[in-house]
Amino acid sequence: MTLPSNHYGQNNFGAVDGYAYAAQLSTRVSARLLRDAQGLRLVDQAGETLCTGAPSERERISGGPCLMTFGTAWTFDTDDIQGVELLLGPSDDDWLSSLEVWHPRLFAVVAGCLIGVLIIWKWGLDILVAGAIALTPTGFVSTIDTGNLAAMDRFLTAPTELSQSDQDMVRDIFAAIKDHAPYAPYGDYTLEFRKADVIGPNAFALPGGTVVVTDALVNDFNDPNIIAGILGHELAHVSERHSLRQLYRSLSVYVLIAMMAGDVGPILEDVLLEGSALASLAYSRDHEASADVIGIKTSHAAGYDPAALAEFFEQLTEDYGESGPEWMSTHPSNAERIETIKKLAAEQ
Amino acid sequence: MDTSETFQVQFKGNAQTYFGIWIVNLLLTIVTFGIYSAWAKVRTKKYFAQNTSIDGRRFDYHATGKQILIGRLIVGGGYIAMNVLFSIAPIVGGALFVAFMFAVPYLINRSIAFNARMTSFSGIRFGFTGSYWRAVLVYFVYPFLSLLTLYLTMPFVSRAQHRYYVSRHRYGTAQFAFDSKVGPFYKAFLLAVAWVVGISVVGIVVVAAMIFGSPAVMLDLLSAEADGNDLGIGHIIGMGLFSVLILIAILPAGYIYQAYLRNAVYAGASVAGGHSFTSVVKPAKLLWIALSNAAIVVVTIGLMHPWARVRMARYMAASTYITVEGSMDGIVGEEQEKVSALGDAFTDFEGIDVDFAL
Numbered sequence: 001m002t003l004p005s006n007h008y009g010q011n012n013f014g015a016v017d018g019y020a021y022a023a024q025l026s027t028r029v030s031a032r033l034l035r036d037a038q039g040l041r042l043v044d045q046a047g048e049t050l051c052t053g054a055p056s057e058r059e060r061i062s063g064g065p066c067l068m069t070f071g072t073a074w075t076f077d078t079d080d081i082q083g084v085e086l087l088l089g090p091s092d093d094d095w096l097s098s099l100e101v102w103h104p105r106l107f108a109v110v111a112g113c114l115i116g117v118l119i120i121w122k123w124g125l126d127i128l129v130a131g132a133i134a135l136t137p138t139g140f141v142s143t144i145d146t147g148n149l150a151a152m153d154r155f156l157t158a159p160t161e162l163s164q165s166d167q168d169m170v171r172d173i174f175a176a177i178k179d180h181a182p183y184a185p186y187g188d189y190t191l192e193f194r195k196a197d198v199i200g201p202n203a204f205a206l207p208g209g210t211v212v213v214t215d216a217l218v219n220d221f222n223d224p225n226i227i228a229g230i231l232g233h234e235l236a237h238v239s240e241r242h243s244l245r246q247l248y249r250s251l252s253v254y255v256l257i258a259m260m261a262g263d264v265g266p267i268l269e270d271v272l273l274e275g276s277a278l279a280s281l282a283y284s285r286d287h288e289a290s291a292d293v294i295g296i297k298t299s300h301a302a303g304y305d306p307a308a309l310a311e312f313f314e315q316l317t318e319d320y321g322e323s324g325p326e327w328m329s330t331h332p333s334n335a336e337r338i339e340t341i342k343k344l345a346a347e348q
Numbered sequence: 349m350d351t352s353e354t355f356q357v358q359f360k361g362n363a364q365t366y367f368g369i370w371i372v373n374l375l376l377t378i379v380t381f382g383i384y385s386a387w388a389k390v391r392t393k394k395y396f397a398q399n400t401s402i403d404g405r406r407f408d409y410h411a412t413g414k415q416i417l418i419g420r421l422i423v424g425g426g427y428i429a430m431n432v433l434f435s436i437a438p439i440v441g442g443a444l445f446v447a448f449m450f451a452v453p454y455l456i457n458r459s460i461a462f463n464a465r466m467t468s469f470s471g472i473r474f475g476f477t478g479s480y481w482r483a484v485l486v487y488f489v490y491p492f493l494s495l496l497t498l499y500l501t502m503p504f505v506s507r508a509q510h511r512y513y514v515s516r517h518r519y520g521t522a523q524f525a526f527d528s529k530v531g532p533f534y535k536a537f538l539l540a541v542a543w544v545v546g547i548s549v550v551g552i553v554v555v556a557a558m559i560f561g562s563p564a565v566m567l568d569l570l571s572a573e574a575d576g577n578d579l580g581i582g583h584i585i586g587m588g589l590f591s592v593l594i595l596i597a598i599l600p601a602g603y604i605y606q607a608y609l610r611n612a613v614y615a616g617a618s619v620a621g622g623h624s625f626t627s628v629v630k631p632a633k634l635l636w637i638a639l640s641n642a643a644i645v646v647v648t649i650g651l652m653h654p655w656a657r658v659r660m661a662r663y664m665a666a667s668t669y670i671t672v673e674g675s676m677d678g679i680v681g682e683e684q685e686k687v688s689a690l691g692d693a694f695t696d697f698e699g700i701d702v703d704f705a706l
Contacts, residue, residue: 019404021470021471022471023471023681024471024520024680024681024682025471025472025680025681026405026469026470026471026472026520026676026677026678026679026680026681027677027678028404028405028470028676028677061369061391061394061395061398062365062368062369062395063361063362063365063366063368063369063399064361064394064395064398064399065406067398067408075471077406096372099368099372100365100372101368102364102367102368103368106367106368106371109371109375110371110651112375112378112379113371113374113378116375116378116379117378120378120381124381143436143437144435144436147435147436147437147438147439147440148435148438150437151437151438154439251427251428255382255424255427255428256382258424259382259385259420259424260374260377260378260382260385263370263373263374263377263385263388263389264374264650264653265645265650265653265656265657267642267645267650267653268650268653271646271650
């Protein structure tokens with residue numbers, strides 16, 4: 001549909017002055033775009049016609065000149081924006097230019113940006129992450145486990161040196177915990193033993209359901225209740241798909257910020273990156289806390305004493321101390337975890 | 349025509365119009381989950397190019413949003429694929445990453461060439477002919493060798509990089525050239541180093557005087573250490589002094605270096621036909637603009653970014669002159685091959701600045 005305003009001025013006689021350049025030549029020609037009885041055309045100062053007809057392209061960024069192209073032969077630029085509008089009518093992408101004009105309406109645009117960022121932050125990322133998780137094939141996640149285990153065996157861990165009876169004890173606990181653990185999304189839970197002195201008494205879960213227990217953990221904390229609590233916690237990570245969520249979330253945040261980087265400027269970009277790093281720590285702490293809650297339920301259901309996990313953290317704090325302020329950490333502080341565990345264990 | 353005439357570069361943008369463009373760009377980028385950022389980049393670059401002129405002849409930027417978006421999708425997809433591969437098979441991922449490092453010089457060349465070809469002046473596009481091995485040499489091998497000399501040869505490296513960058517550019521069919529003694533590069537380097545050393549010495553003397561002049565401060569420091577408390581007053585004072593040191597020793601040195609370096613590079617550059625350049629950026633002024641810009645942007649949670657950017661662009665333009673031998677007319681353009689924005693998207697992503705900027 002052609003609005004009447006699109007015809008506005010289109011048959012007016014008139015002229016605008018500017019500079020014309022022939023294709024592939026830097027020579028500047030003082031020229032004028034003119035409409036008179038002979039029609040619309042571009043003429044030079046001597047009145048010679050350079051070309052006739054309407055421009056094939058016309059472009060203007062708010063606050064800048066109006067640039068026109070006449071086929072492949074000539075370009076023409078002018079600062080006389082009003083003159084061009086009178087001669088040719090308003091341009092097609094005027095809605096964008098008029099939105100950009102210095103006007104109180106820009107307050108609404110600023111507010112829109114802030115609201116948009118909040119919405120993306122609060123819901124958009126979760127939707128993206130949920131979508132990515134739904135699209136992730138099971139085989140892919142199992143490959144993450146085998147690939148990472150192979151890499152760790154090469155660079156970080158050594159074969160276990162635990163006695164057969166220690167291994168059997170942990171295997172029995174694992175079997176009991178597994179029976180009461182929530183649903184395993186990517187195939188059955190499996191248990192691995194490794195000697196890894198750099199990470200001390202520890203256990204971790206890979207996203208596909210492989211749980212690795214270090215020798216130091218079994219040697220230092222040879223208490224079935226503690227081991228049951230830790231295994232329950234790790235299986236909760238797998239079931240809740242925590243590591244995939246963190247991977248997808250940090251990737252999406254990074255890509256989004258990198259996309260905007262050119263526009264927000266270097267200072268704001270740094271603020272955004274630092275802020276998102278802190279936020280992802282908070283996200284990770286939430287996951288740890290939720291794994292504690294689920295893990296306690298699991299180990300209690302399997303017949304172990306969930307309060308033993310509190311002893312584990314008390315011992316850790318005694319041996320290694322608190323690891324710096326909580327807001328800089330991927331895990332909640334030991335003190336906070338001990339308190340929560342005791343409270344939850346009492347409720348079971 | 350043997351007359352030569354000198355023109356100052358004009359920048360006619362202003363904070364009000366750029367603010368509108370900027371905030372609308374941001375809004376559209378947010379509501380499209382980042383997709384509009386490609387068109388936003390084009391619009392911003394066009395705004396700055398079209399408002400920059402020499403003797404009434406304008407610059408312009410010609411890339412399209414679609415082109416930039418395709419480049420970004422490939423690079424963004426590659427980034428995600430690489431990260432995912434790292435988490436599936438770290439060893440294969442690591443090997444692929446090493447292979448990818450060999451593509452970096454190629455991508456940097458492509459990016460410089462893309463930016464040159466998409467920029468025009470007085471109706472004629474710029475161009476750039478890169479060389480893979482020269483790029484490896486000037487951007488990777490030379491800096492590494494300079495490390496072995498404790499960076500004392502850094503000015504030579506910097507001159508080699510700028511020679512590579514400038515002399516491989518052309519304006520239409522007119523080739524750029526670069527010829528400079530290493531002296532001006534050493535001047536930039538040594539003045540910056542002198543600033544860091546000088547301020548650090550003064551800083552240490554002042555701090556020592558404060559501590560020994562005021563027993564209370566010293567006692568606080570000692571008792572904090574005796575407590576073994578990491579976050580004690582001594583730690584906080586230490587962190588405070590460290591930030592102040594960075595603020596007054598390292599940051600200004602960076603701008604001193606940048607200002608003298610720019611002046612040296614412009615003095616050494618020329619275009620076939622005998623046109624030459626002059627840059628008269630003053631370190632103190634540059635530092636003042638940069639620091640006050642940063643402070644104002646932070647205080648206004650980013651809203652004054654357009655004002656700060658326009659202010660910097662205006663100062664840079666006003667500090668730049670071109671001396672034209674005869675006339676800027678009559679320079680012939682060249683046929684353009686098709687170029688993709690892949691390299692450009694890569695350098696955008698990594699925050700490498702290869703802009704063909706005045």
